[in-house]
Amino acid sequence: MRYSNGNTYHKWVLVADGGAARIFQKNKTYEEIHQVRSKYQHSTSKELVTDKDGAFYATRHHTKGNASDQHAQAEKAFIQSVADYLKQSYLAGAFHEIRIMMPPKAMGSMRKCLDSKVKHVVKQEILKDYTHIKSSEIVRKILADL
Template sequence: MYSKWVVVADSSRARFFFYEGKKEPLRELEDLVHAEGKLKTQDVVSDQQGGRGNGAHSFEPVTDVKQQEAIRFAQQIGDKLEQGRVKNKYNDLVLIAAPAFLGTLRQTLNDQIMKLVGKSIDKNLVAQDESNIRSYL
């Protein structure tokens, strides 16, 4: 049986849809929110960074915290997609994501999921309504 999932995401939210056809509305399956993706870097970095110390190495550069959170969320999306793939919930996948997040998401998906990606769209549509998202399919 042919079934298509559409994932619309950015670094703080991912919406999973079931696509039944051009004339049918998308059916939303799940809406994941990653609140940490909306935080500003200074809200996430601890006060210990750059603190006083006795030596030349008292300050160590912080890896990009927002990027680490984006990777963590992309992995969470990948886990949901892997669960769906293993349970044969879909056999075609469309990824629609903010341009900066789409590459991160692709890097976290395994080869089996990537083989099912029929289309990728680099657009931030996560806040759009169902009919506007469907117009891109």
């Protein structure tokens, strides 16, 4: 789709969970244009430690604290980084509307992290986890769910 001035109207689909994110852009069909994975996605609870500022780093030493809290904090930090990327991309004019496909828990976190300007252009939320399937299959799912 194009505006009357010739500029392209970009539609994105974000497919994400608490540890991986993929962005698809509508051209003739949907094409994957960006992928990022949390560096902590496959870390065990014993490997996750936070420093005094709350930043995560991996270690092989035993840690104190609730392991599920550490994983939840790592997921929240990742989702915040994805939300920040979406804000920067939207403000730069990279997309004009977005659909988000995430599992319910991750979507709840994303809603809290999204900037109000990005929230305004979210056209659809699909509460499904498609992060672990091939791009071609994701495109079929995107087209089926839209």
